[in-house]
Structure formats: C-alpha cells, structure tokens
Amino acid sequence: MIYGVSLSLVLALLWWVLSGYDKTILLSFGAISVIITMVLVFRMRILDRETAPFYRLHTLVPYYIWLGGEIAKSNVAVLKAALKPEIDITPRLVRVPVQAETDLSRCVFANSITLTPGTVTIEIEDDAFLVHALDSAFTSPDGFAEMNQNASRATDGVPS
Amino acid sequence: MMGWVNLISLLAMALAMAIMLGRLFAGPTLYDRVLAANSFGTKTVLLLLIFSLLVGRADGVDIALLYALINFVATIAILKFFRYRSLEVALAQMSLRRAIDGDDE
Amino acid sequence: MTEFDWTQLLDYSLMAMLLAVGIAIVRLRNLFAIVMLMGVYSLISAAWFVSLDAVDVAFTEAAVGAGISTVLMLAAMLLTAREAEPVKAGRHWAALIVVSVTGAALFYAVGDMPIYGDPNSAANAYVGMDYITSTPNEIAVPNVVTAVLASYRGFDTFGETVVIFAAGLGVMLLLGLNAAKKEAGK
Amino acid sequence: MMDALSLVRDFVSIAFMAVGIVFVLAGAIGVVRLPDFYTRMHAAGVTDTLGAEMIVFGLMxxxxxxxxxxxxxxxxxxxxxxxxxxxxxxxNAAHRAGLNPLLSRHQPPHPGDDPEGGAKP
Structure with a gap:
C-alpha cells in the first residue's frame, strides 16, 4: 500500500512539474491520468519495491553524492588520457567479483561502474562482472570493493 | 552577459555535434555508429536546453525531455534488433521471459 | 536594420550538418548506418525547428522521425539486403532533372511567401488572431493548437482519427501479426 | 546588494557551463581519436556524465x-x-557479437582506423 501511495504522489508531482498548470479543470485532467496509470499498474501487478524504490532515498541520495565525487575524479583522468597529444593507454578487461544480496543492489553497482568514466560493465555473470577499463590505472580491486560495499549498503542496508 | 555565455556554449555544442558526426560517418563497426548516435542525441538535448534558456522560452525544455527519452528507447531498440536479428523475436523473447518469471512467483 | 541575431549562426551550423548527413546518406552503402543517420537527420532537423519557433512540428518530428520511423526502418530491413546495390550512373540523370525542376519551382514560390514573422501575412491576419484571443476564454486548454484541433475542428479531427485507425487496422490485418505471434510462441 | 548577488550567480553558472563544455568537447575529440570501440565508449561516457550534468546545473x-x-x-x-x-x-551487444577489445598497450603513430567510405564534413 505504501508503494501505491508513494508512486501516485510521485506521478502527481511529475505531472504538475511537466505541465505547470494551475486551473481546476486541467488539474482534474492530471488527477484522472494519475488514477488511470495507477489502475494499469495494479492490473499489471508490477507494484513492488522495484517500481517504487522511494523507501531508500535517505541512503541512496548520499550514495549518489559520493558517487558524484568518484565520477568527477575519474572524469579528469579520462580527459587527460583522451587529450594527450600522444595516445598512450593500456586497455584492460577485468573480472570484478560481486557480493550483493539483491538484484537491485547488483544493478546499482553495475550502473555505478558504468557511470564512472574509464570503466564499463560489459557482461553480467552470476557472481562477477566483466569490466572493460580504459587504462590499467582504473582497475584497482580496492576501488571496486569499496564501491560494491557502498552500493549494497545504500540499497540493502547491510554492509556485505 | 549570460546571453553571450549561452551563445558561445550553444556554438560549442554544435561544434561537438559536428565532431561526433565525423565518427558517425567513419565508424568502422556498427557499434561505433550506435554509440556515436546515442552521444549525438545527448548533445542535441543539451543544445536544446541551452537554446531554450538563451531565447527565454520554456518550450524547448519539453522537447529536450522528449528527446532524452526517445534517444534512449531508440538506442535500446536498435541494439535489441541486432541481438535477435528481428524485433518480433525480441518481443517474443521478452514476453516468454515474463511468462517464465510469472510462473515462478 | 536591427541588431545582428547571433542565433542565426546556430541555424547555419544545423543546416550545414543536415547537408553533411544528407550527403553521407547518399554515399554510404551500409543500410544499418543509413538508418541510424536518418535518425540523426531528424534529430538535427527537429532541433532546427525549435530554433525556428515551430515547437509543435519539432515535437512531432522528434517522436515520429527519430523514434518510430527508426524502428519501422529496422523492421523493413529484415525483408531486404544489408547492403545497397550501386545504381547505374545512367539512372541518376532522370532523378537529377526531377529534383532540379522541383527545386526551381520551390525557389520560384519562395518569392510569393510573406516575410518571416510578418504580422500582416495571411496566416497571422484573419482567423488566427481570433483563435488566439478567444481560446483562453472559450476553452480552458492553454495550447491553442490543441484547442483548434480538438474543439473548433473537432469533427474534422474525429474523421482523420477514424481514417488513420482504419488504415492501421488494415495494415495489421494484411501483415498478419497474429499469425507471427503464434509462430513465435511455439 | 541584489546586483552583487546576481553577479555571483552568473559567475557560478559560467564556471559550471565552462567546465561542462570542456568535458563535452573533450569527449567528442576522444571519441574521434581513440583507437577502438571499447575505448571510444569511455570517451563518450565523459560527455554523458560530467559534461551533461555540469551544463544542466549551470542552466539551473x-x-x-x-x-x-x-x-x-x-x-x-x-x-x-x-x-x-x-x-x-x-x-554488451558488441561483446556478445564477438567484437574483441584491443588489450595491448596502445601507442602512436596514428591509429589507422580507415573509414569505410563516406564523406567527412
């Protein structure tokens, strides 16, 4: 039930932000569209913690702020590698072990690897990701482990 | 003053788009082209955002939002197509997978 | 003479990109690359429409040109080869003549068009102004184009929708999507 | 007072947008320069993350x-x-299709990725 309420609130907010209308008749149109969407969602039975992952915002937001710092750091490194007059890189393909309780936490971890420039997840296996790195400087196992720990703490609430 | 800044960034974005076109034309493999097209779409979104603030009309932001979504959907559609060689097989596989997942629950 | 409008530079660069993409589409042989370039072409042209104040057209171009038609083109490519065959040079001449005549006629017609943004032109002078002034009072919908399509010309739009719906149904029946689904489900 | 505040706001915005533009342009140059598909992907990522977000923040x-x-x-x-x-x-699609990444140490002279025909602007 909490998922339904939070999803309808978010949908209503989204509608209002996108339209910016304040007349009664238009707002009622918006309310009708939110109700129709909720009916569809209920009928499709996809209302669960993955459809409405708002219950973890208080841990996800700090995580993404931390990730933003990491992204900025590695962005500068990639920038240097790409703009050097003589390209000098050693691309690497590494297997990164993953410890994650849920699919959501695996997904957030894989997304974080891809978001950080210089590393991209190219294949997802049972207990590891295949990661392509632009340079051998990006493949420190400690960095991946730290990111994995932070990701699973943010999504599952347990440090794994 | 902000007008000039926005104008310069607008033209810089157009320059980046033009550079990306070079990779789009040359790209030896298909995946290079998909990547370049996706990145080109991101740059178009940014161009539209800057333009709509430059001329002070909010409409461009809506278009940019639509672009960001369509760009993503088109990229995924193209890749699904290449993975399965047909859109119908891709759709059928998806519905098959959903049916299997549904049985498990 | 007003001040130079620097956003013109954007228009020119977008047009140059359109030209480059067009030439590349003609030159390339790989059909997948051409499909992708056509998506990029409509992305650029939609950006150009925004810069020309035609936001509604840009919306349609983005949704139809970049989204749906890319997917449709890919689906159509299933039925054809992956590489285009080179066309004999002799056939180019007829096409060139047709294109030049059409282009010349269009250029001739440009002379009769009103100046860009002219307040006295036919499009701005007659009922257009009425719609713009009376829509907020008569119909609450803020978008004038929506109000005209759905209310003032409601029956017209209804007819168009019926025609398009019938055409879509006909195409689906002809293609036999149902049979394909059965086959895939086996 | 108001003027000083708006001046500060303008400068912060300019700083954000300048950084964003540098990243977007560098990403585009990287996509053209780097030797193979997988490395180009990283350069495109620079544009998509920091470049785009910086410009959006500057505009905000x-x-x-x-x-x-x-x-x-x-x-x-x-x-x-x-x-x-x-x-x-x-x-993932490229990997599944069997496109092998370049893994050796890459150094110039210029990577000879020859365009397969087609007009350069």
Whole structure:
C-alpha cells in the first residue's frame, strides 16, 4: 500500500512539474491520468519495491553524492588520457567479483561502474562482472570493493 | 552577459555535434555508429536546453525531455534488433521471459 | 536594420550538418548506418525547428522521425539486403532533372511567401488572431493548437482519427501479426 | 546588494557551463581519436556524465528557483539514469557479437582506423 501511495504522489508531482498548470479543470485532467496509470499498474501487478524504490532515498541520495565525487575524479583522468597529444593507454578487461544480496543492489553497482568514466560493465555473470577499463590505472580491486560495499549498503542496508 | 555565455556554449555544442558526426560517418563497426548516435542525441538535448534558456522560452525544455527519452528507447531498440536479428523475436523473447518469471512467483 | 541575431549562426551550423548527413546518406552503402543517420537527420532537423519557433512540428518530428520511423526502418530491413546495390550512373540523370525542376519551382514560390514573422501575412491576419484571443476564454486548454484541433475542428479531427485507425487496422490485418505471434510462441 | 548577488550567480553558472563544455568537447575529440570501440565508449561516457550534468546545473543556476529549473533537473536525472544503461547495452551487444577489445598497450603513430567510405564534413 505504501508503494501505491508513494508512486501516485510521485506521478502527481511529475505531472504538475511537466505541465505547470494551475486551473481546476486541467488539474482534474492530471488527477484522472494519475488514477488511470495507477489502475494499469495494479492490473499489471508490477507494484513492488522495484517500481517504487522511494523507501531508500535517505541512503541512496548520499550514495549518489559520493558517487558524484568518484565520477568527477575519474572524469579528469579520462580527459587527460583522451587529450594527450600522444595516445598512450593500456586497455584492460577485468573480472570484478560481486557480493550483493539483491538484484537491485547488483544493478546499482553495475550502473555505478558504468557511470564512472574509464570503466564499463560489459557482461553480467552470476557472481562477477566483466569490466572493460580504459587504462590499467582504473582497475584497482580496492576501488571496486569499496564501491560494491557502498552500493549494497545504500540499497540493502547491510554492509556485505 | 549570460546571453553571450549561452551563445558561445550553444556554438560549442554544435561544434561537438559536428565532431561526433565525423565518427558517425567513419565508424568502422556498427557499434561505433550506435554509440556515436546515442552521444549525438545527448548533445542535441543539451543544445536544446541551452537554446531554450538563451531565447527565454520554456518550450524547448519539453522537447529536450522528449528527446532524452526517445534517444534512449531508440538506442535500446536498435541494439535489441541486432541481438535477435528481428524485433518480433525480441518481443517474443521478452514476453516468454515474463511468462517464465510469472510462473515462478 | 536591427541588431545582428547571433542565433542565426546556430541555424547555419544545423543546416550545414543536415547537408553533411544528407550527403553521407547518399554515399554510404551500409543500410544499418543509413538508418541510424536518418535518425540523426531528424534529430538535427527537429532541433532546427525549435530554433525556428515551430515547437509543435519539432515535437512531432522528434517522436515520429527519430523514434518510430527508426524502428519501422529496422523492421523493413529484415525483408531486404544489408547492403545497397550501386545504381547505374545512367539512372541518376532522370532523378537529377526531377529534383532540379522541383527545386526551381520551390525557389520560384519562395518569392510569393510573406516575410518571416510578418504580422500582416495571411496566416497571422484573419482567423488566427481570433483563435488566439478567444481560446483562453472559450476553452480552458492553454495550447491553442490543441484547442483548434480538438474543439473548433473537432469533427474534422474525429474523421482523420477514424481514417488513420482504419488504415492501421488494415495494415495489421494484411501483415498478419497474429499469425507471427503464434509462430513465435511455439 | 541584489546586483552583487546576481553577479555571483552568473559567475557560478559560467564556471559550471565552462567546465561542462570542456568535458563535452573533450569527449567528442576522444571519441574521434581513440583507437577502438571499447575505448571510444569511455570517451563518450565523459560527455554523458560530467559534461551533461555540469551544463544542466549551470542552466539551473541561471533559471533560478522556478518550475523551469525543476524541468531541467528532471532532464538531468533522466540523462543520469539512461546514459549508463545505454552505454552498457551497446557494450554488451558488441561483446556478445564477438567484437574483441584491443588489450595491448596502445601507442602512436596514428591509429589507422580507415573509414569505410563516406564523406567527412
């Protein structure tokens, strides 16, 4: 039930932000569209913690702020590698072990690897990701482990 | 003053788009082209955002939002197509997978 | 003479990109690359429409040109080869003549068009102004184009929708999507 | 007082946008220069993350605390969510199709990726 309420609130907010209308008749149109969407969602039975992952915002937001710092750091490194007059890189393909309780936490971890420039997840296996790195400087196992720990703490609430 | 800044960034974005076109034309493999097209779409979104603030009309932001979504959907559609060689097989596989997942629950 | 409008530079660069993409589409042989370039072409042209104040057209171009038609083109490519065959040079001449005549006629017609943004032109002078002034009072919908399509010309739009719906149904029946689904489900 | 405040706001916005533009241009140059598909992918990622977000933030500071700014935030959020997914999808498709990454140490002279025909602008 909490998922339904939070999803309808978010949908209503989204509608209002996108339209910016304040007349009664238009707002009622918006309310009708939110109700129709909720009916569809209920009928499709996809209302669960993955459809409405708002219950973890208080841990996800700090995580993404931390990730933003990491992204900025590695962005500068990639920038240097790409703009050097003589390209000098050693691309690497590494297997990164993953410890994650849920699919959501695996997904957030894989997304974080891809978001950080210089590393991209190219294949997802049972207990590891295949990661392509632009340079051998990006493949420190400690960095991946730290990111994995932070990701699973943010999504599952347990440090794994 | 902000007008000039926005104008310069607008033209810089157009320059980046033009550079990306070079990779789009040359790209030896298909995946290079998909990547370049996706990145080109991101740059178009940014161009539209800057333009709509430059001329002070909010409409461009809506278009940019639509672009960001369509760009993503088109990229995924193209890749699904290449993975399965047909859109119908891709759709059928998806519905098959959903049916299997549904049985498990 | 007003001040130079620097956003013109954007228009020119977008047009140059359109030209480059067009030439590349003609030159390339790989059909997948051409499909992708056509998506990029409509992305650029939609950006150009925004810069020309035609936001509604840009919306349609983005949704139809970049989204749906890319997917449709890919689906159509299933039925054809992956590489285009080179066309004999002799056939180019007829096409060139047709294109030049059409282009010349269009250029001739440009002379009769009103100046860009002219307040006295036919499009701005007659009922257009009425719609713009009376829509907020008569119909609450803020978008004038929506109000005209759905209310003032409601029956017209209804007819168009019926025609398009019938055409879509006909195409689906002809293609036999149902049979394909059965086959895939086996 | 108001003037000084808006001047500061303008400067912050200019700083954000300048950084963003540098990253976007560098990403585009990287996509053209780097030797193979997988390495180009990283350069495109630079554009998608920091470049795009910086420009969006710069524009948000210009727009102030309005509905427009909320829309800009939404665009930035969608880009932030979709770009890694799209990058992963491209990389995964290339990997499944058997495109082998270049793994040796790469050094110039110029990478000879020859265009397969087609006009350069």
């Amino acid at each position: 500071i210009q727009a102030g605390f309005t509905l427009l700014s909320a829309k800009l935030l939404l665009v930035g959020f969608i880009l932030f969510l979709t770009s890694p997914t799209a990058t992963h999808a491209v990389a």
